[in-house]
Structures are given as C-alpha cells and as structure tokens.
Amino acid sequence: DGGITQSPKYLFRKEGQNVTLSCEQNLNHDAMYWYRQDPGQGLRLIYYSQIVNDFQKGDIAEGYSVSREKKESFPLTVTSAQKNPTAFYLCASSNLGWSYNEQFFGPGTRLTVL
Amino acid sequence: AQSVSQHNHHVILSEAASLELGCNYSYGGTVNLFWYVQYPGQHLQLLLKYFSGDPLVKGIKGFEAEFIKSKFSFNLRKPSVQWSDTAEYFCAVGGFKTIFGAGTRLFVKA
Numbered sequence: 001d002g003g004i005t006q007s008p009k010y011l012f013r014k015e016g017q018n019v020t021l022s023c024e025q026n027l028n029h030d031a032m033y034w035y036r037q038d039p040g041q042g043l044r045l046i047y048y049s050q051i052v053n054d055f056q057k058g059d060i061a062e063g064y065s066v067s068r069e070k071k072e073s074f075p076l077t078v079t080s081a082q083k084n085p086t087a088f089y090l091c092a093s094s095n096l097g098w099s100y101n102e103q104f105f106g107p108g109t110r111l112t113v114l
Numbered sequence: 115a116q117s118v119s120q121h122n123h124h125v126i127l128s129e130a131a132s133l134e135l136g137c138n139y140s141y142g143g144t145v146n147l148f149w150y151v152q153y154p155g156q157h158l159q160l161l162l163k164y165f166s167g168d169p170l171v172k173g174i175k176g177f178e179a180e181f182i183k184s185k186f187s188f189n190l191r192k193p194s195v196q197w198s199d200t201a202e203y204f205c206a207v208g209g210f211k212t213i214f215g216a217g218t219r220l221f222v223k224a
C-alpha cells in the first residue's frame with residue numbers, strides 16, 4: 001500500500017527536551033511538508049522540502065528543524081526553543097508543483113508537552 | 115499576500131439538510147482551489163479540486179464546489195447531507211504556495 005506513515009501517534013515530552021517526529025512516504029513524491037494543526041487555526045506550514053538535501057522554512061519555522069537526507073523521509077525535530085509545542089503535527093507529500101498538486105497526508109502525531 | 119477565509123467554524127445540520135460551506139481567498143494571480151476533508155480518526159484527504167475549465171467541480175461522495183472568480187470564492191455544497199459527512203472541511207488555495215483555511219467542523223445529526 002502506498003502512503004505516508006508518521007510515528008509515534010502520541011508523544012509526550014517534558015519541557016526543555018527536544019523530540020523528533022518521524023515521517024516516511026513510499027509514494028515516490030519529491031515534495032514533503034510539515035504542518036501544525038491547532039483548533040480554529042487550520043493547517044500552518046512549518047517546513048517544506050522539494051528535493052533531497054534541500055528544505056525551506058514555512059510560516060512558523062521558529063523552534064523547529066528538519067532534515068531531508070532521503071527522498072522518502074522528512075523528520076521534524078521540535079526543539080526546546082518552541083514556545084508552545086503541544087499540537088497535532090501532520091506530514092504530507094506531493095509531486096512537485098505544490099500549488100496545483102494534491103497533497104497526501106499522514107495520520108498525524110499528537111505531541112503533548114508536560 | 116495570499117490568504118484563505120472560511121466563514122463558518124462550526125456547522126450543525128440534520129440529515130437530509132442542504133450544505134454550503136463558504137470559502138473566500140485573496141490572491142492576485144491564477145489560483146488552484148481545493149477542498150480537503152478530515153473524517154474522525156482518518157487522514158486528511160482530497161474532496162475535490164479546481165484548476166481550470168468548468169467552474170462547477172464535482173468531487174467524491176456527492177460534494178461539489180463552484181468557483182466564482184469575481185467573488186474570489188470557492189464554496190462547497192451538498193444537496194443532502196448524511197450522518198457520515200460529519201467531519202472537518204478545509205479549503206485550500208494554491209497560488210505561489212498552498213495555503214489552508216482554518217477549517218469548518220460539520221456535525222450531522224442522525
């Protein structure tokens with residue numbers, strides 16, 4: 001089955017700790033994205049990558065970091081610098097040309113900072 | 115700047131009622147328009163999309179949307195909703211990049 005997997009589904013972290021969220025896709029898509037979903041705010045773009053070893057900041061990149069060492073993987077690290085990290089995080093991928101191509105989403109990771 | 119506005123944050127309907135969810139966007143260039151849906155416990159998925167041609171677009175599960183360029187709108191409609199349409203609906207606009215609206219939570223009473 002082609003798709004996007006995210007792990008873990010639920011994640012708890014203590015304040016001051018960094019945590020990495022996994023995202024893997026087997027759709028052979030070049031572009032991958034990380035969004036943060038908060039109630040009433042929709043999806044806000046954190047980072048995106050259109051090619052291996054390259055990525056760009058989205059609208060709310062502060063306190064987050066990413067890497068894109070492989071086409072199929074795009075992990076997101078939530079650092080201790082992120083002031084309000086408790087949220088639902090969604091990973092997505094698409095063919096190149098993200099303004100007109102459908103994005104395919106993973107199941108999400110719910111991060112709670114204790 | 116590119117932006118998307120969904121006017122209804124929460125909508126409650128009875129089964130068989132008609133549905134219209136509003137979506138307006140702001141962007142000066144050519145746009146591509148999407149509606150995504152997130153059913154409870156499921157992945158966000160594409161409902162329908164508009165790129166060009168007939169401004170009335172039909173999607174899955176009986177949904178349709180109409181692009182009205184003069185009003186910068188792309189409203190989602192369904193003539194008769196079912197309990198299974200309970201979900202969160204997101205409008206998205208692709209211009210320079212794709213931007214998502216804040217979402218509308220629809221609850222359909224059986």
